[in-house]
Each structure stands twice: as C-alpha cells, then as structure tokens.
Amino acid sequence: MSFLVRLAFKNLFRHRLRTVVSIGAIAFSVMVVVFARGYVTGMVHSVTADHIQYNSGHIKIVQEEYYRQERLLPLNHSVDGLGEGGLDEMIGKLEELDGVNMVIPRLKFGAMVSTGDELLTLGGWGVNPELELAFTDIEDSLVEGRMIQPGRLEVVMGTKLLDKIDRRVGDKVTVVFNTAFNSLSGVTFEIVGRLKSGLKLLNEAVFLLPLDEAQRLLYMDDQVTELLLVTEDVGKIEEVLPKIKALLSEDGRYLALSYRETSDLIPFMDLAELIYNQVYFFLVVLACVIVVNTMIMIVAERTKEIGMMAALGLERRGIMELFLIEGGIMGVVGSLLGAMAGWLITSYFAEAGLDFTQAMAGIDADVPFNAIIYPSASLGNTVFAFLLGVVIVTLACLIPARRAANLEPTVAMRGA
Amino acid sequence: MALLELKGVTKVYQQGKIEVPALRGIDLTVEAGEFTTLFGPSGSGKTTLLNLVGCLDKPTGGTILFDGQDLAALSKKELAMIRREHIGFIFQSYNLIPVLTAYENVEFAIRLVNKHSDREIKDKVMGILAAVGLEGLENRRPNELSGGQKQRVAIARALVKEPKLVLADEPSANLDSKTSEEVLAVMAKMNRELGTTFIFSTHDPLVMDYARRLLEIRDGVITLDRRRDEAIVSH
Numbered sequence: 001m002s003f004l005v006r007l008a009f010k011n012l013f014r015h016r017l018r019t020v021v022s023i024g025a026i027a028f029s030v031m032v033v034v035f036a037r038g039y040v041t042g043m044v045h046s047v048t049a050d051h052i053q054y055n056s057g058h059i060k061i062v063q064e065e066y067y068r069q070e071r072l073l074p075l076n077h078s079v080d081g082l083g084e085g086g087l088d089e090m091i092g093k094l095e096e097l098d099g100v101n102m103v104i105p106r107l108k109f110g111a112m113v114s115t116g117d118e119l120l121t122l123g124g125w126g127v128n129p130e131l132e133l134a135f136t137d138i139e140d141s142l143v144e145g146r147m148i149q150p151g152r153l154e155v156v157m158g159t160k161l162l163d164k165i166d167r168r169v170g171d172k173v174t175v176v177f178n179t180a181f182n183s184l185s186g187v188t189f190e191i192v193g194r195l196k197s198g199l200k201l202l203n204e205a206v207f208l209l210p211l212d213e214a215q216r217l218l219y220m221d222d223q224v225t226e227l228l229l230v231t232e233d234v235g236k237i238e239e240v241l242p243k244i245k246a247l248l249s250e251d252g253r254y255l256a257l258s259y260r261e262t263s264d265l266i267p268f269m270d271l272a273e274l275i276y277n278q279v280y281f282f283l284v285v286l287a288c289v290i291v292v293n294t295m296i297m298i299v300a301e302r303t304k305e306i307g308m309m310a311a312l313g314l315e316r317r318g319i320m321e322l323f324l325i326e327g328g329i330m331g332v333v334g335s336l337l338g339a340m341a342g343w344l345i346t347s348y349f350a351e352a353g354l355d356f357t358q359a360m361a362g363i364d365a366d367v368p369f370n371a372i373i374y375p376s377a378s379l380g381n382t383v384f385a386f387l388l389g390v391v392i393v394t395l396a397c398l399i400p401a402r403r404a405a406n407l408e409p410t411v412a413m414r415g416a
Numbered sequence: 417m418a419l420l421e422l423k424g425v426t427k428v429y430q431q432g433k434i435e436v437p438a439l440r441g442i443d444l445t446v447e448a449g450e451f452t453t454l455f456g457p458s459g460s461g462k463t464t465l466l467n468l469v470g471c472l473d474k475p476t477g478g479t480i481l482f483d484g485q486d487l488a489a490l491s492k493k494e495l496a497m498i499r500r501e502h503i504g505f506i507f508q509s510y511n512l513i514p515v516l517t518a519y520e521n522v523e524f525a526i527r528l529v530n531k532h533s534d535r536e537i538k539d540k541v542m543g544i545l546a547a548v549g550l551e552g553l554e555n556r557r558p559n560e561l562s563g564g565q566k567q568r569v570a571i572a573r574a575l576v577k578e579p580k581l582v583l584a585d586e587p588s589a590n591l592d593s594k595t596s597e598e599v600l601a602v603m604a605k606m607n608r609e610l611g612t613t614f615i616f617s618t619h620d621p622l623v624m625d626y627a628r629r630l631l632e633i634r635d636g637v638i639t640l641d642r643r644r645d646e647a648i649v650s651h
C-alpha cells in the first residue's frame with residue numbers, strides 16, 4: 001500500500017537527528033566493510049601475485065633435494081634436463097604442453113658484497129630479462145636505468161641495497177660467490193638499473209644478472225636452479241599439473257609444485273578472508289543495534305498512535321510493514337551512502353597505496369609480503385556491502401516491527 | 417433490529433494475581449441513530465464498555481451482538497475488519513498522526529477500507545472536512561491546529577467511511593468548555609445529518625446536555641438509563 005510507504009517516509013522526518021544518527025551508523029559500518037574488504041582483497045592479491053611472480057610461477061619445477069635445502073640456495077641439485085636430454089630440450093617439451101604459456105628459468109645463488117667495513121649476504125638471480133619483463137611487473141619497480149641485457153656483466157639492484165653499499169646506477173660493484181665447484185670467485189659488474197619496491201626481497205635482498213653470465217660464472221652451463229611455468233590462468237593449474245608430473249616422472253629427480261603448495265602465507269590469507277567475512281557481518285549487526293534501539297524507542301513513543309491505527313483496522317501485517325519500510329529506508333539510504341563513501345576511499349587508496357615500510361622493517365626479506373598495500377576497489381565488493389547493509393538492517397527491524405504489531409488496539413483508548 | 421445488543425456482559429481484568437471486575441453484568445440495547453452519553457465516575461467502567469462495543473477487546477462473559485452478529489464468534493482479524501468498515505473512533509487525546517496533514521489524517525481511515533477510487537476518496541475527505549467546519553485548513557498539520565480543530569479532524573476521520581457506529585471516549589476532556597460545546601455540537605449535527613449512531617463517555621455535566629440518551633455507569637453496572645425527546649439545548 002503506497003500510503004504506508006508515504007507515511008513511513010514522512011515518519012523519518014519526525015526526529016531528524018535520530019534518523020541521521022541511525023543512517024550514519026549504517027553508512028559508517030557499510031563504508032568500513034567496503035574498505036576493509038577491498039583492503040583484504042588487495043592484500044591477498046598482492047601476496048599471491050608477488051609469490052607467483054618472484055617465487056613460484058604458477059607451477060615450480062625444482063629438484064626434490066633442492067626443495068629441501070632451498071634456503072641455502074645449493075647449486076648441486078639443479079634442473080639440467082630430462083634423462084639424457086639437455087635443459088633446452090626439457091624447456092621445449094614443457095612449452096609444448098597444452099595450457100603452458102611460458103617457461104621461465106632462474107638460477108639463484110648466494111653471494112656477498114662489501115659495504116666497506118662489512119660483508120652483505122645477498123641472493124643473485126640469473127634471469128632471462130625478456131621473460132622476466134613479460135611475466136613479472138618488475139618494469140614498474142625499475143625506477144632508474146634499464147634492465148640487464150644478456151651477455152654482459154651487468155646487474156640491477158634495489159634502492160636499499162645500493163644505499164647500503166653506497167653505490168649508484170653507473171657505478172661498478174664487485175660480487176663474491178661460490179661456484180658450483182665450490183671455488184671462490186669475485187666478479188665486477190656494472191650497475192645498470194635500480195629497483196624500488198615494497199617487496200623487501202627486491203629492494204635489498206637480491207640482485208639480477210643475465211642468466212647466461214650467471215651460468216658461465218658459476219660453471220653451470222645449461223643448468224638452472226628452478227623452472228617456473230606460467231599457465232593460461234590460475235584456474236587451469238590443476239589441469240596442467242598432472243601432465244607435467246607425468247613428463248617429469250621419466251627422470252625421477254624433479255618436483256612440480258603449484259603455487260599454493262609453496263606458499264606459507266596464502267592458506268593463512270584464505271583463512272583471514274573467511275574470518276573477515278564474519279567480522280563484516282558483525283560490524284553491520286553492531287550498527288543495527290543502534291538502529292533497532294532507536295526503533296524500539298520510536299515504538300514506545302508511538303504506542304498510542306500504533307494503537308489508534310490498529311483500532312482503525314490496520315492489521316498486524318500493515319503495522320509490521322510500516323516499521324519495516326521505515327527501517328528499510330534507513331537501511332537503503334545508509335548503505336548507499338556508506339557504499340559510495342567506501343568506494344571513494346578504496347579507490348583513492350587503490351591508487352595511492354598504503355605504505356607500511358616502517359612497520360615491516362623487521363620482517364624477514366624471504367617473506368613475500370609487499371609493504372605497500374593497494375586495496376582493490378571492485379564494484380562487486382561495493383554492491384555486496386550495500387546489500388549486506390540493506391538486508392541486515394531490514395531483518396533487524398523485524399524486532400521493533402513485531403513489537404509494534406503485538407500492541408493491543410485498546411492502548412489507543414488509554415487516558416492522555 | 418438494534419445496532420447493539422448486550423446481555424449480561426462482564427469484564428474482569430487480570431492484574432497479576434488480582435482480578436479486577438470492571439463490568440459486572442451490562443444489559444443494554446442501542447438503536448441505530450441514537451446519540452448516547454455514557455457518564456460515571458473515574459474507574460466506573462466507561463472505557464472498558466466502549467472497548468467492548470468497539471470490537472477492540474472481548475468480554476469475559478455475556479454476549480454482544482453488533483448489527484445482529486455475535487462478536488464472541490469472531491477472530492481478531494474479523495474484529496479488525498468490522499472496526500475498519502463499521503466503527504469510527506474519537507479519542508480523548510485526538511491521536512492524530514503528527515506528520516500528516518488534516519486531509520491525510522482523514523484519508524488514512526478511508527484508505528484502510530480500501531474500496532474507493534482516488535476520486536471518491538478525495539470527494540469524501542474534502543466533503544467531511546467541510547462538514548465539520550475545517551474548510552481551508554485541509555493542509556495544516558496537527559501542530560498548526562487548535563485543540564478544538566484537532567478534535568474536529570478526529571471526528572472527520574471517524575466519520576469519513578460512513579460507519580454505523582462512532583465511539584468517543586471523553587472527546588472533550590482536553591478542551592475548554594466553549595470548545596467542548598462546539599465539538600459536541602459538531603457531533604450532534606453529524607448525528608442528525610448522517611444518522612450515525614454515537615456513543616460517547618464524559619465526566620462533564622455541561623456536555624451531557626447534548627445527549628438524547630443518558631446512561632450512568634457505576635462500579636461496572638448501569639445505574640441510570642434515561643431518554644429525552646428534545647436533546648439539543650440552546651444557549
């Protein structure tokens with residue numbers, strides 16, 4: 001009955017401040033839901049993306065023995081082909097598999113650089129620059145100079161690392177490392193590029209050099225420490241993995257691991273998302289406490305008026321409707337304002353990012369956790385929070401609405 | 417057939433463990449078109465009686481026939497339907513909806529009946545507001561009206577659906593004596609013009625002069641029932 005809708009709407013203007021406070025509470029909670037959800041999603045995306053790009057690819061192939069000692073970066077359990085065939089043949093075979101888009105070889109090794117009065121331990125990554133540029137977003141982090149080129153004694157280093165060793169792009173740096181034959185070797189490189197990243201790993205713990213040079217210097221021709229496979233999309237991993245395992249089984253030394261198996265963080269992130277989803281729910285419920293409390297006050301104040309309506313023949317259902325519409329309007333308006341505000345704030349930080357570099361200073365560089373978090377502003381998320389607000393508020397208003405509907409019509413007759 | 421027929425009606429309120437007998441055997445017949453005043457001291461049972469004949473509550477004992485229909489047999493929903501279509505209410509404290517205009521307050525009652533077109537509703541509401549003397553004040557909110565005007569809106573609201581019975585519980589208790597008389601005069605006029613049956617309760621002897629039938633109730637029983645041929649007293 002549109003008359004009830006009109007009346008419910010007008011009722012909202014009886015105590016403007018009260019209505020504004022209720023709507024504000026809903027709006028605030030919905031806004032926080034939009035932002036927090038965008039934030040968590042952004043964080044999960046970033047952790048996942050960094051892990052995939054700089055650690056595991058979609059599927060990582062390493063020697064079983066290497067995987068066990070990975071932190072030590074051993075050179076004697078390398079990926080060097082299947083059986084009698086060489087590395088190139090192995091890469092070729094992998095690339096031919098359905099669903100595999102890219103095979104990225106990396107040769108990781110331990111190294112040291114002198115700052116003048118102490119030695120820094122680092123990771124050296126021999127990489128194929130073209131493939132790295134295609135697969136990772138390292139180009140965004142490359143704030144000065146250029147990427148390394150094959151066949152040259154060049155390195156790219158992080159900003160913090162350069163600070164520590166007091167070098168600039170264009171300077172030379174001497175790196176000391178153990179070769180595959182366990183002989184000590186020192187080589188001087190030219191620094192051609194500088195990285196600046198929220199990832200501690202890129203910023204201070206590793207440097208990049210051309211794969212072919214790394215292989216030559218370490219005496220590891222035709223060998224890498226790992227191969228990263230990129231599939232058409234993450235959903236395809238489970239499909240592709242068995243085929244790869246089958247291919248690798250002819251050799252027996254290798255493991256193929258999906259990115260989920262190699263991350264300690266991602267399972268936690270999934271759990272966090274689940275927990276947060278409940279937190280959002282309770283956050284909105286909390287705002288509802290304010291709304292319901294206000295509505296209960298309203299019902300108490302309007303007892304005689306409700307009795308009058310009942311006396312005039314408005315049925316239980318009509319009275320419930322009246323209050324549900326009244327609460328529903330607050331729910332819609334509040335949720336809409338909150339969703340819009342949340343969207344704006346999230347969009348702003350999605351561009352600007354939230355920088356936690358200071359807070360994360362003490363965290364190990366191995367943890368692939370980006371210190372700059374970019375919340376993800378998605379329409380789905382905003383609509384979700386809006387609907388959550390509307391539905392929960394309207395449902396909560398069932399409490400005062402039932403109270404109103406249960407009033408006896410005789411209350412209308414009670415003395416003034 | 418009488419509009420109302422009460423036989424041995426009793427009402428006992430339960431207040432915790434104490435039983436409060438509010439009505440103790442009421443026998444009463446009200447014919448259509450009567451203009452009846454119910455008077456008696458505070459606590460005598462006036463409101464209780466109006467609640468029962470107004471289908472707002474059910475008696476503890478006895479029978480009430482409304483237009484020949486036994487109310488005891490009806491569900492809450494059916495009682496609500498009778499109220500909606502056949503009974504108008506006027507309350508002591510006006511009980512208008514403050515956010516609605518005089519027009520909309522009256523419209524509320526007829527919208528509930530839900531069997532008229534928008535055009536008819538408009539005509540009926542405007543007509544009844546003019547009849548109670550509120551022409552030109554249709555768009556005022558209750559807080560922009562005097563006490564007497566508010567009660568006229570309430571009378572219009574009670575009458576707009578052309579009910580068989582209008583019940584008013586101390587309709588003039590909040591008004592000064594001059595305004596009380598005006599309001600009573602409006603009710604009497606509507607009774608004459610539309611033939612609507614009125615029952616109203618009061619404490620006020622002045623107001624009683626308007627009645628054509630006087631009912632006195634004391635301690636839940638009717639102690640006096642007097643009809644007068646010429647009711648309207650001119651001042």
Ligand SMILES: Nc1ncnc2c1ncn2[C@@H]1O[C@H](COP(=O)(O)OP(=O)(O)OP(=O)(O)O)[C@@H](O)[C@H]1O
Nearest residue numbers: 429430431436438457458459460461462463464465
């Ligand atoms: N809901 C109730 N619960 C318990 N007792 C009630 C209830 N309503 C009325 N009573 C009692 O019933 C008796 C009759 O009350 P009622 O309200 O009908 O009197 P009244 O004549 O309308 O009085 P007043 O002139 O003060 O309005 C009183 O003793 C009153 O205390």
Ligand SMILES: [Mg+2]
Nearest residue numbers: 462463464585
């Ligand atoms: Mg009373």
